[in-house]
Structures are given as structure tokens and as C-alpha cells.
Amino acid sequence: MRQHHKTVLLLAFLILVWGINWPLSKYALQYTPPVLFAGLRALIGGLLLVIVALPKYKKLQFRRNWPIYLISALLSIVLYYGVQTIGLQYTPAGLFSAIVFLQPVLLGLFSWLWLGESMTRQKMLGLFIGFAGVATMSAGGMTGNISTIGIILAIITALTWALGTVYVKKIGHKVDSLWLTAMQITIGGVILLAGGSGLESWSAITWNLPFIADTIFIAIFVIALGWYVYFKLIHEGEASKVGSYTFLIPLVSIASSVMFFHEHVTFNLVVGLLLILASIILVNVRFRRTDKTSSPA
Numbered sequence: 001m002r003q004h005h006k007t008v009l010l011l012a013f014l015i016l017v018w019g020i021n022w023p024l025s026k027y028a029l030q031y032t033p034p035v036l037f038a039g040l041r042a043l044i045g046g047l048l049l050v051i052v053a054l055p056k057y058k059k060l061q062f063r064r065n066w067p068i069y070l071i072s073a074l075l076s077i078v079l080y081y082g083v084q085t086i087g088l089q090y091t092p093a094g095l096f097s098a099i100v101f102l103q104p105v106l107l108g109l110f111s112w113l114w115l116g117e118s119m120t121r122q123k124m125l126g127l128f129i130g131f132a133g134v135a136t137m138s139a140g141g142m143t144g145n146i147s148t149i150g151i152i153l154a155i156i157t158a159l160t161w162a163l164g165t166v167y168v169k170k171i172g173h174k175v176d177s178l179w180l181t182a183m184q185i186t187i188g189g190v191i192l193l194a195g196g197s198g199l200e201s202w203s204a205i206t207w208n209l210p211f212i213a214d215t216i217f218i219a220i221f222v223i224a225l226g227w228y229v230y231f232k233l234i235h236e237g238e239a240s241k242v243g244s245y246t247f248l249i250p251l252v253s254i255a256s257s258v259m260f261f262h263e264h265v266t267f268n269l270v271v272g273l274l275l276i277l278a279s280i281i282l283v284n285v286r287f288r289r290t291d292k293t294s295s296p297a
Helices: 002-028 034-059 062-087 093-100 103-113 121-141 146-172 177-199 209-236 238-260 268-282
Strands: none
Touching: 002 034, 002 209, 002 238, 034 062, 034 177, 034 209, 062 146, 062 177, 093 146, 103 121, 103 146, 103 238, 121 238, 121 268, 146 177, 146 209, 146 238, 177 268, 209 238
């Protein structure tokens, strides 16, 4: 029971910080180019985790594990954040986020194919209902020009997130989880900063107190602690079940946007919330038929 309570608290923390990340990032982009910002927050978060992991330096084993660190960095950090940042320039945010949150459905399929997790009709139905809930909530944002390249980039974002999660779950027993998280974020941050330095100008960053505070908060809670908690939950439970709870992240994002950016609560938001709650129940609760003919033990 104590482990269950711990899992619930970790899930609540993850959903909260990853949900408020969207409006916080939107706010920060007033002061910085996108790719440099993605690299900066990732590098700071990664270095903080490296400092925390230093007492366990013997478990780093970089010479043996560097391919694992690099692959996970490319999937979960470089491609996920890089493609996401570029894709938002081509596609309305509502449509883009709806497609990205195809990830739990893909994660359920990949976990069934490559991790041997169970895939029942009930679970699959729940995953698709969750995606429908996110799409319903995002429907209000589906205005403006919709480009083919934007849709493709959104699908790639969802794929890299799902593949990165399955990869970490698959090889997690081979490396220390803290060092894996620290190295993938740090390496990903370095690659993003290198790319951003070639594409964008450092002089375009406004180094004021709101930007610095926003960046530090995201680096600590969203990047460092968020990814560590996410992979910890993935290691300890079924990837598809953990993934189903990420459907709640857009809800927190929209709620926090209502609070900070004075956006409006819509009918779509309420319907989407109900669909997401139904999805989580279907994925995580096993309904059993009562056998009326059996006698009590």
C-alpha cells in the first residue's frame, strides 16, 4: 500500500510539472530563440543530475554504456524537443499537441510488441479513447494554416517519445537509472545547444529575471526531476499504464494556461476530460465478471 501511495504521488508530480511546462515554455519564448532555449534548459537539468549522481560515479561506466546514453539522448531529448520546437512553427498548437499525444497509444503498441506487456481489447480501447479526449480538448486550437510537414513532424515527435520510452524500459537493467537520465539529458542538451548556436543568435536572448527564473524552474523540475520520475515509473511498472496517465498532461496545461494567460474553459475541455478519465480507468482497472455458480471459499 505504501508503494502504491508513492506511485500516485510521483504520477501527480509528473503530470503537474509536465503540464505547467507548456505555458511556462510559451512565456520564456518571449525572451529566447526556441532551439537555444531547449538546449539551455536540458543542459542545466542534465548537469544538476550529474552532480547528484557523482557519489555513484563508479556506476557511470561511460566507456561501456556511451552508446546507450547517446541513443536515449537522441530519441528522448534531441529529436523529441528539437522536432517539437520546429513543428510548432508549421502547425496550430492544438492540432500539434493532439497528434503528439498519440504517444500513449504508440507506447501501448510498442510495449506489447517489444516488451511483452499484455494488450487486451479493453486496454486498446482505453488508449484510443484517451487520444480522442486529447484531440477533443485541442479542437479549439485547430485553426490557421495546416501544413503536411507540420503533421509529419508531430507524428515524428510522438514516435520518438514512444520509442525512447520503450528503449529505456528495454535496456534499463543494464545501466544505473540515475546516470542514464543524467547522461541522456546532458548529451541531448549539448547537441541541441550546438545546433541552436549554428541556427540562432545568442544575442537574441534577453537575460532578465523572469527568463532566468523560468529557465531554472523548468531545468530543475520539468527536465531533471520530471524525466527521472518518468523513467523511474516506467522501470517499476507497465510502460503502457504509465503512458495512459500522460493523457492528463494537456488538461493541466490548458488549466494553467487559463490561470496565467486568461484562456477560456470550453465545452470541448469538459468532454475531453471525461474521455481521458474513462481512458485511464479502462487501461488501469481490470473488470472481472462475477461467477454466480461458484461457492464462497
